[in-house]
Amino acid sequence: ETGVTQSPTHLIKTRGQQVTLRCSSQSGHNTVSWYQQALGQGPQFIFQYYREEENGRGNFPPRFSGLQFPNYSSELNVNALELDDSALYLCASSLYGHRNTGELFFGEGSRLTVL
Amino acid sequence: AQTVTQSQPEMSVQEAETVTLSCTYDTSESNYYLFWYKQPPSRQMILVIRQEAYKQQNATENRFSVNFQKAAKSFSLKISDSQLGDTAMYFCAFMTPLGGGGTSYGKLTFGQGTILTVHP
Numbered sequence: 662e663t664g665v666t667q668s669p670t671h672l673i674k675t676r677g678q679q680v681t682l683r684c685s686s687q688s689g690h691n692t693v694s695w696y697q698q699a700l701g702q703g704p705q706f707i708f709q710y711y712r713e714e715e716n717g718r719g720n721f722p723p724r725f726s727g728l729q730f731p732n733y734s735s736e737l738n739v740n741a742l743e744l745d746d747s748a749l750y751l752c753a754s755s756l757y758g759h760r761n762t763g764e765l766f767f768g769e770g771s772r773l774t775v776l
Numbered sequence: 777a778q779t780v781t782q783s784q785p786e787m788s789v790q791e792a793e794t795v796t797l798s799c800t801y802d803t804s805e806s807n808y809y810l811f812w813y814k815q816p817p818s819r820q821m822i823l824v825i826r827q828e829a830y831k832q833q834n835a836t837e838n839r840f841s842v843n844f845q846k847a848a849k850s851f852s853l854k855i856s857d858s859q860l861g862d863t864a865m866y867f868c869a870f871m872t873p874l875g876g877g878g879t880s881y882g883k884l885t886f887g888q889g890t891i892l893t894v895h896p
Contacts, residue, residue: 703886763809767821
């Protein structure tokens with residue numbers, strides 16, 4: 662069974678740039694969620710994708726967008742980067758529907774630094 | 777607003793002793809899950825224990841158990857026989873349905889975390 666993998670693990674961008682983060686779901690999982698974790702804080706829900714559509718969204722501006730592909734992998738895109746976007750971005754996969762036990766399986770995250 | 781509060785930023789315990797981490801939450805939902813997640817320095821978040829809100833019986837997983845007080849909206853984690861590998865940041869979280877129908881879960885609301893250090 663393959664776990665959740667994310668890439669890149671670390672990256673540095675400058676303010677105003679755009680970034681794309683990638684995530685491969687755990688084998689058999691059809692739902693992916695993204696979280697932003699600032700240093701020393703708990704993760705904050707960005708959005709969730711199921712069947713290639715956004716299925717729920719947290720309190721993040723539209724410059725945070727995502728994609729889910731037919732193989733359930735996902736991308737998180739952030740445009741017009743701001744200094745406050747510096748954080749660890751976590752991807753989590755799960756099962757949708759009646760088989761959902763509530764448990765999310767997390768990747769190790771992508772550490773984004775915005776200068 | 778749905779919130780989770782962990783009032784202990786840091787805790788420490790000696791190896792083999794017992795420690796309890798506190799958590800309170802606030803939600804208007806009637807159906808939800810409660811979790812404790814562990815995030816070691818390697819960063820990967822790992823599920824420690826899970827509780828369904830409609831179940832009165834407290835969940836137990838080996839050395840880990842919870843004290844779930846639904847009316848008080850309290851969900852504490854007890855770690856027995858603490859081990860050096862238990863050193864990590866611990867997050868309390870709850871999960872509520874997303875959107876209509878109540879069949880889509882996935883939005884975790886996390887607390888601020890408690891750093892637990894186990895000393896030899």
